Amino acid sequence: MKTLTKEIWMEIPERRAIVSIHREVEHLVKGSGIQEGLALINAMHITASVFINDNESGLHHDYELWLEKLAPFDASPDRYRHNRTGEDNADAHLKRQVMGREVVVAITGGVLHLGPWEHLFYYEFDGRRRKRLLVKLIGD
Numbered sequence: 001m002k003t004l005t006k007e008i009w010m011e012i013p014e015r016r017a018i019v020s021i022h023r024e025v026e027h028l029v030k031g032s033g034i035q036e037g038l039a040l041i042n043a044m045h046i047t048a049s050v051f052i053n054d055n056e057s058g059l060h061h062d063y064e065l066w067l068e069k070l071a072p073f074d075a076s077p078d079r080y081r082h083n084r085t086g087e088d089n090a091d092a093h094l095k096r097q098v099m100g101r102e103v104v105v106a107i108t109g110g111v112l113h114l115g116p117w118e119h120l121f122y123y124e125f126d127g128r129r130r131k132r133l134l135v136k137l138i139g140d
Helices: 022-032 057-070 081-085 090-099
Strands: 002-011 017-020 036-043 048-053 102-108 119-124 130-139
Touching: 002 022, 022 036, 022 119, 022 130, 036 048, 048 090, 048 102, 057 090, 081 090
Parallel strands: none
Antiparallel strands: 002 130, 017 119, 036 102, 036 130, 048 119
């Protein structure tokens, strides 16, 4: 059994952004030598997500609008009780809950086993500081 554990550090200058991590994860899988197994990719921070979907800018824009309707940014402590702690990121915690913490992808024949339009992304909801992703590969 082979394993690979890698932390990828992200530093997004904006509050929110969607960043492709697809090629970097593909590179790690290839370098691991794992032919059959699983890849776990997860955001190691409670205001960021990892997700799989289409690499299409219109869809990314739609995510922004949809999530902002669900949990609008509001730094005041009146809307969100969490912001009474001195933070201004309650909306980021809620958005992360909707978009999820991690993804697990099969590795088959030494490559990520994804559908034709599936692509890996990191979604930052409260940027402007360093955060990390965990990539854990396991298999033969």
